[in-house]
Amino acid sequence: MAVCKIGPSILNSDLANLGAECQRMVSSGADYLHLDVMDGHFVPNITFGHPVVKALRPCVPNAMLDVHMMVQNPEKWVEEMQDAGVNHYTFHIEAIEDVGGCIRKIREAGMQVGIGIKPLTNVDVVLPFVDLVDTVLVMTVEPGFGGQKFMDDMMPKVRYLRQRYPKLDIEVDGGVGPSTIQACAEAGANMIVSGSAIMKSDVPREVINVLKGAVEEALQKSQLER
Numbered sequence: 754m755a756v757c758k759i760g761p762s763i764l765n766s767d768l769a770n771l772g773a774e775c776q777r778m779v780s781s782g783a784d785y786l787h788l789d790v791m792d793g794h795f796v797p798n799i800t801f802g803h804p805v806v807k808a809l810r811p812c813v814p815n816a817m818l819d820v821h822m823m824v825q826n827p828e829k830w831v832e833e834m835q836d837a838g839v840n841h842y843t844f845h846i847e848a849i850e851d852v853g854g855c856i857r858k859i860r861e862a863g864m865q866v867g868i869g870i871k872p873l874t875n876v877d878v879v880l881p882f883v884d885l886v887d888t889v890l891v892m893t894v895e896p897g898f899g900g901q902k903f904m905d906d907m908m909p910k911v912r913y914l915r916q917r918y919p920k921l922d923i924e925v926d927g928g929v930g931p932s933t934i935q936a937c938a939e940a941g942a943n944m945i946v947s948g949s950a951i952m953k954s955d956v957p958r959e960v961i962n963v964l965k966g967a968v969e970e971a972l973q974k975s976q977l978e979r
């Protein structure tokens with residue numbers, strides 16, 4: 754059975770104090786940290802790369818770091834991210850031709866593998882790779898910026914994957930917070946990325962608990978129905 758994990762996205766955090774922001778998330782109950790790497794090509798925005806991730810690692814030595822590579826040619830940065838202390842490397846299927854080669858490279862570097870799809874990408878394109886990866890990321894906004902509106906019409910993709918793969922880690926990312934978590938949970942998502950909703954709250958632990966409660970309840974219900 755898939756397990757619920759909540760991963761705050763630090764994209765909309767206090768970027769001048771990233772280390773402290775990551776620590777704040779870990780001490781608020783985050784299961785992992787979702788780090789959005791953007792190159793200005795794959796998406797119309799630039800954030801940070803492996804040097805920043807490497808600098809963050811000692812601030813949160815035991816945290817699971819999930820890099821979301823919104824970059825063209827994601828295979829280029831596998832060694833650097835492994836060296837920076839990354840645990841989980843998610844790349845976009847739209848950003849590369851040799852998807853199998855990239856998966857192999859990430860595995861050989863000892864990291865877990867995630868494969869992501871943008872809103873306009875058909876979910877069927879990931880099916881040949883599902884058995885080779887740990888996580889499928891279904892974007893619920895057009896990647897590039899935090900604080901966008903959740904796309905409810907992505908939920909059929911999540912439901913489709915969950916029906917076929919009961920144990921797969923299915924991650925949703927974009928506009929997810931207390932008002933949209935129910936849809937994600939009912940569709941079968943178990944890895945929840947949430948940026949603004951957690952980061953901008955004065956009580957991030959409470960937001961994390963609300964998200965976790967909804968997902969755990971839905972996972973238990975689906976287990977009973979099986």
Ligand SMILES: O=C(CO)[C@H](O)[C@H](O)COP(=O)(O)O
Pocket residue numbers: 762764765787789821894895896897898899900901926927928929946947948949950
């Ligand atoms: O990948 C992303 C944007 O491309 C971010 O992770 C995502 O948007 C999270 O922020 P928010 O919850 O505020 O939407």
